[in-house]
Amino acid sequence: MVSVPNVKLNSGKIIPAVGLGVWKTPQNLASQIVPKALDAGYRHVDSAAIYKNEEEVSEAIASWLKKNPSVKREDIFYTSKVFDSDHGYEKTKKAIELSLEKAKSIGYIDLLLVHSPQSDYEKRHGTWMALQEAVESGKVKSIGVSNYGVKHLKELLAYPDLKIKPALNQIELHPWLTRSELVDFLQKEGIAIEAYSPLGNGKKVNDPALEPFAKKYNKTNAQILIAWSLARGFIVLPKTVTESRLLPNLESAEVKLSEEDVKKLDALDEHFVTCWDPIEYPLDSEKKEEKKD
Numbered sequence: 001m002v003s004v005p006n007v008k009l010n011s012g013k014i015i016p017a018v019g020l021g022v023w024k025t026p027q028n029l030a031s032q033i034v035p036k037a038l039d040a041g042y043r044h045v046d047s048a049a050i051y052k053n054e055e056e057v058s059e060a061i062a063s064w065l066k067k068n069p070s071v072k073r074e075d076i077f078y079t080s081k082v083f084d085s086d087h088g089y090e091k092t093k094k095a096i097e098l099s100l101e102k103a104k105s106i107g108y109i110d111l112l113l114v115h116s117p118q119s120d121y122e123k124r125h126g127t128w129m130a131l132q133e134a135v136e137s138g139k140v141k142s143i144g145v146s147n148y149g150v151k152h153l154k155e156l157l158a159y160p161d162l163k164i165k166p167a168l169n170q171i172e173l174h175p176w177l178t179r180s181e182l183v184d185f186l187q188k189e190g191i192a193i194e195a196y197s198p199l200g201n202g203k204k205v206n207d208p209a210l211e212p213f214a215k216k217y218n219k220t221n222a223q224i225l226i227a228w229s230l231a232r233g234f235i236v237l238p239k240t241v242t243e244s245r246l247l248p249n250l251e252s253a254e255v256k257l258s259e260e261d262v263k264k265l266d267a268l269d270e271h272f273v274t275c276w277d278p279i280e281y282p283l284d285s286e287k288k289e290e291k292k293d
């Protein structure tokens with residue numbers, strides 16, 4: 001079995017440092033690939049309400065656990081996310097109920113994230129209050145954010161009724177997008193960092209800049225990229241629906257890049273964003289400034 005490191009979150013919960021991403025994994029493929037991933041040794045799956053596969057992912061985990069009784073529910077880490085259109089206290093409460101209903105086969109959600117900061121102060125605040133209550137109810141074990149920039153995090157950390165700090169921030173990270181200011185801030189605040197699109201959404205897997213590293217370590221380009229995330233201390237979420245890629249991607253956890261090579265890879269940074277970039281989304285005060293101009 002591949003030895004995958006765990007990370008302890010500020011909630012006290014443990015998260016495996018490699019998780020299977022399931023964005024764009026259709027429902028029928030989710031039912032097939034999740035058990036294969038668990039067979040390969042994955043113990044962490046990253047879904048979201050907008051991926052439309054929460055139920056299939058959860059049911060695949062539940063039926064795999066029945067067939068593998070030596071692995072317990074607590075050994076698996078399941079994440080979902082509340083989308084922007086469900087921001088605000090009441091809407092988020094309903095969205096949480098729906099995500100919990102879809103995850104009923106596995107009993108609880110390990111980590112629930114605010115998918116992005118794209119609304120306004122009042123709605124983001126209401127959403128966080130609903131998430132805090134979900135932890136108090138016991139049906140959600142840890143809560144966090146995704147695509148939050150430093151300004152969004154500072155806003156959240158200043159809520160007068162903040163009871164629970166985000167356990168992590170899930171953001172796009174790879175050598176072409178290293179977000180050093182945000183990463184430093186998160187490390188200082190004790191908020192774990194989760195790297196999405198670690199292969200640059202597949203667009204960077206064949207980049208020639210990876211060749212010397214692949215050659216030196218005798219690993220694939222994808223393995224170098226996943227190993228880079230782990231060497232930086234990030235939790236990492238490679239996505240694949242290709243069975244033959246599951247194990248090699250997970251085995252990246254056993255690739256140890258030298259500090260010097262990690263720095264060389266860091267130097268590829270060119271702020272290359274592959275899909276969306278809500279990290280720059282304006283605060284209410286910035287929207288008012290825009291209106292004035």
Ligand SMILES: NC(=O)C1=CN([C@@H]2O[C@H](COP(=O)(O)OP(=O)(O)OC[C@H]3O[C@@H](n4cnc5c(N)ncnc54)[C@H](OP(=O)(O)O)[C@@H]3O)[C@@H](O)[C@H]2O)C=CC1
Pocket residue numbers: 020021022023024046047115146147170195196197198199200201202203205220222223237238239240241242245248249275
């Ligand atoms: N919070 C957020 O806003 C976001 C979260 N995420 C999360 O992060 C996960 C991963 O990010 P994502 O953008 O999907 O992309 P990745 O960077 O993980 O790349 C996935 C692509 O790379 C291909 N691939 C996977 N493994 C290999 C390999 N070993 N060799 C060559 N190609 C490979 C996949 O193809 P194939 O599947 O055909 O094998 C797919 O096309 C998402 O699934 C989601 O869970 C992603 C974006 C935004």
Ligand SMILES: O=C1Nc2ccccc2C1=O
Pocket residue numbers: 023048275276
């Ligand atoms: O995985 C994701 N890919 C996306 C692209 C656009 C908006 C949200 C997401 C995701 O969560």
